Amino acid sequence: MTKKFNEKAWNEYELGYMVSDAGCAVEYRTGDWRSQRPQTNKDKCIKCGVCYLVCPEGAIVLAADGTYDFDLEHCKGCGICATECWTGCISMVEEDE
Amino acid sequence: MGKRVGIEVSLAISEAVKLANVDAIAAYPITPQTHIVEHLSELVAEGELDAAFIPVESEHSAMSVCAGTSAAGARTYTATSSQGLALMNEILFIIPALRLPVVMTIANRSLSGPISIWNDHSDIMSVRDTGWIAIFAENGQESFDLTLMSFKIAEDHRVLLPISVNLDGFTLSHVIEPHEFLDQEEVDKFLPDYEPLVQLNPDKPVSMGTVGIPEIYTEAKKCLDETLIASEAVVKEVFAEFGEMFGRHYKVVESYRAEGAETLLMTMGCVSETAMEAIDKMRDQDNRSVGLVRLRLWRPFPANVLRAEVAGAKTLAIIDRAISPGGTAGPVAGEVRSALYSVEGAPYIASFIAGLGGRDITIDDFISVVDQAEEMAESNEIHQYKIIGVRE
Numbered sequence: 091m092t093k094k095f096n097e098k099a100w101n102e103y104e105l106g107y108m109v110s111d112a113g114c115a116v117e118y119r120t121g122d123w124r125s126q127r128p129q130t131n132k133d134k135c136i137k138c139g140v141c142y143l144v145c146p147e148g149a150i151v152l153a154a155d156g157t158y159d160f161d162l163e164h165c166k167g168c169g170i171c172a173t174e175c176w177t178g179c180i181s182m183v184e185e186d187e
Numbered sequence: 188m189g190k191r192v193g194i195e196v197s198l199a200i201s202e203a204v205k206l207a208n209v210d211a212i213a214a215y216p217i218t219p220q221t222h223i224v225e226h227l228s229e230l231v232a233e234g235e236l237d238a239a240f241i242p243v244e245s246e247h248s249a250m251s252v253c254a255g256t257s258a259a260g261a262r263t264y265t266a267t268s269s270q271g272l273a274l275m276n277e278i279l280f281i282i283p284a285l286r287l288p289v290v291m292t293i294a295n296r297s298l299s300g301p302i303s304i305w306n307d308h309s310d311i312m313s314v315r316d317t318g319w320i321a322i323f324a325e326n327g328q329e330s331f332d333l334t335l336m337s338f339k340i341a342e343d344h345r346v347l348l349p350i351s352v353n354l355d356g357f358t359l360s361h362v363i364e365p366h367e368f369l370d371q372e373e374v375d376k377f378l379p380d381y382e383p384l385v386q387l388n389p390d391k392p393v394s395m396g397t398v399g400i401p402e403i404y405t406e407a408k409k410c411l412d413e414t415l416i417a418s419e420a421v422v423k424e425v426f427a428e429f430g431e432m433f434g435r436h437y438k439v440v441e442s443y444r445a446e447g448a449e450t451l452l453m454t455m456g457c458v459s460e461t462a463m464e465a466i467d468k469m470r471d472q473d474n475r476s477v478g479l480v481r482l483r484l485w486r487p488f489p490a491n492v493l494r495a496e497v498a499g500a501k502t503l504a505i506i507d508r509a510i511s512p513g514g515t516a517g518p519v520a521g522e523v524r525s526a527l528y529s530v531e532g533a534p535y536i537a538s539f540i541a542g543l544g545g546r547d548i549t550i551d552d553f554i555s556v557v558d559q560a561e562e563m564a565e566s567n568e569i570h571q572y573k574i575i576g577v578r579e
Contacts, residue, residue, distance in 0.1 A: 096402035100409040105347070105385050106286035107407045109394040118400070 116164075120147065124167030126182040132157050134179035141171035141180060189368035196327040196359055197222035199366045200266075200292055200352075203334035205236045206374040207290075210261035210381075213241040213252035217271035218304045219356035220294040224266050246271040250278035250289075257287035258395055260386035262338065265289065268356055269296035272310045276317075282349045283318035283411055285395050288341030288381070289349040291319075292334065294356040295456065295508075297544040305545020306356040308456065308508040311485070312518045318411050320350040320418055321485040325459045327364035330354045332435055335369070335378060340425045342381045346418045353485070357545070359457040369433065377432055419487045439489040440496050444470060445478030450557055450564075451497055451534065453480045453505040455519060458548050462506075465553035477557055482519060490526040497527070503534040504560035506553075507572075508542045515571050535564035538572035552576065 093102065095117050104110060137156040149165040150158050172180040194202070200223050204212070212231070214224040230236040239256070243249045249265050257263040267275060272293060282289050295310055297303040311321060320340065324330040330352065337350040354360055369377075385393060399407050422439060430436035443463050445451055454462045459481040469475040480496050480503075482489075497503055507517025516524055520538030527533040537560035542548040552575055563570065 098406070100406035100413070103403075103406065103410065104393075106284065106395060107397065107399060107403065107410070108285070108385065109397050110392075112392075 119163055120166050121161075121163045124162075124165060125185055126167045126169060127162065127185055128160050128165065128167070128169070128171055128180050129183050130157070130160075131179045131181075134177045136177055138176060140174050140176060144170050144174045146170065189370045189373070191365055191367050193363055193365050194327075195222065195361060195363050196330055196354065196366075197294070197361065198226050199327055199331045199364075199368075200334050200354075201226035201230065202368065203331045204264050205230050206369060206371060207262065207264075207335055207338045207378060208375075208380075209236070209238050209264045209338075211239045211241065211253075211256035211263045212265065213243055213249045213256065213263075214265045214267070215243055215246050215249050215271060217246070217268050219296060219306070219360050220266045220268040220271070220292065222360070223292055223294070227264075246274040247278060250275040250282065253289045253291075254278060254282055254285065254287060257282070257289050258285065258387050260381070260383040262342070262381040263287075263289045264291070266292035266294070268294045269298055269304075269310045272314060273298060276314060279314050279317040279319065281396065283415070284407065286347040286384075286414075287349060288338075288347050290334070290337045290341055291349065291351045292330075293351050293353045294360040295353050296356040303544040304356075306358055306508075307543045307545070308353075308518075309510070309543075311351065311353050312509040312511070315486065315518065318348070318415060319486060320346075320348055320415065320422070322350060322352050322422075323455050323483055323485060324352060324354045324359070325457050325481065326359065327362070327366050328435070329437075330359065331366050331368070332429065332433075332437070335374060336425050336429050336437075338381070339378050339428075340418065340422055343421050343425075344382075344384055346414065346421050347384060348415060348418055353456065355457045367435075373432070377429065415487050419484065419489055422484060437483065438492075439484035440492045441481040441483055442496055443479040443481070445480055445496065445500075447476070448478030448500060449476040450502040450504065450561055451478050451480050451500045452553060452557060453482065453497075453503060453519070453523065455482045455485065456508065458506070458508070458542060461548060461550060462553050465550045465557075468550060469554060469557065475557070485519075488522055488526070493523065493526060494530055497534055498532075500534040502537065502560050502564040503527075504537045504539060504556050506539050506541050506548070506556060506575075508540075510540050510543065510572075510574070517572050520572065535560075535567065537563050537570070539575050540572055541575035543574075546576065548575070
């Protein structure tokens with residue numbers, strides 16, 4: 091089984107710790123950084139996609155019904171989506187709630 | 188074998204770089220290194236060396252360009268001194284981390300202030316922990332030979348690390364000495380073209396110099412450390428191959444009349460030649476049991492070889508040409524004390540600082556160092572370091 095990037099021994103990385111796989115940042119769970127998590131009231135969502143466009147991490151994904159879900163593995167909890175949402179349907183809640 | 192030429196040591200180094208057929212040179216002039224790159228720029232301008240000579244606006248840029256050309260797969264060379272090396276500092280850490288085999292000559296010079304253009308080892312000591320291999324030359328021929336060997340060591344696929352070849356500014360860089368040059372064919376046989384393991388290539392893209400988050404940084408540092416430690420074997424291999432081909436033999440720790448000596452002097456750089464004369468005088472005229480150990484390889488530190496070289500001596504007097512203000516010893520002496528600390532029967536170690544900012548170290552100074560060290564050893568004097576010749 092291939093080891094994850096943070097499981098390898100010191101001599102198992104590429105020469106000079108360079109990176110030859112494009113998009114390997116997906117392996118890194120930035121969701122751990124979060125102190126607040128976005129939550130949607132889908133009744134108010136007009137499916138405009140502004141949240142999807144402004145998310146700096148690409149952590150907002152299109153759901154089957156045209157609304158949007160959050161990739162909580164990678165969402166850092168910055169809150170930009172909640173600030174930019176036109177209808178105010180996204181709110182940030184504390185992680186421990 | 189090539190011809191014997193009387194030439195300034197700086198120019199002999201340039202000729203070695205030309206024989207190594209480098210692809211790229213990026214440098215900024217700084218005393219006392221200037222003659223080396225000045226001559227190289229002439230060789231390139233006159234079409235004698237087919238290389239890109241990239242003039243830059245500072246040493247920070249010079250080393251940055253070296254990172255780029257080396258990453259692109261070019262055999263890369265630069266040279267600097269003192270303030271120039273200090274200005275390169277942040278890039279110096281990046282070159283070995285990216286495993287780029289850049290070769291750099293350092294014409295060792297003190298650092299300001301007060302402003303000083305003269306020689307000591309404070310420049311190289313200030314970049315000790317950057318991860319470069321560091322080798323010291325004692326005369327012109329060694330500077331020429333070690334420059335050629337450095338490319339072979341650095342570019343070995345087991346190494347792929349940068350190297351600095353250190354020679355004392357002015358007292359070595361600016362003197363005219365006889366050098367035995369090598370023919371191009373001989374050099375080509377010894378030093379084949381550089382074959383990068385990985386290089387920047389649009390057809391096979393890689394990201395070099397990516398972020399090392401806390402989950403990776405320790406492993407990256409461990410990897411560099413292990414590679415640097417393992418390079419000692421390659422250094423010895425290349426020294427041996429050079430000796431076999433050209434008859435000039437090098438060791439990571441050199442010695443002079445050290446066998447069975449009760450007191451050993453230890454030096455680095457061209458003062459070793461004066462120290463040899465002091466040893467001759469003490470042995471031949473005064474019948475004293477003294478010898479000399481000269482450290483050629485500073486990084487990786489050849490601790491095992493050193494332990495063997497000094498075994499049996501009662502006193503080891505180490506002369507540093509740099510001061511670590513507020514420290515416990517001169518930089519070399521501190522290293523040696525640490526390497527010998529738990530060795531049973533290890534010699535008493537006396538640390539001396541001398542030859543700062545171009546002050547000469549004379550034969551009498553060496554004799555006085557031996558006298559003092561033996562006295563200190565007799566009483567097992569606890570000390571940190573003593574500065575030789577300072578006016579009180």
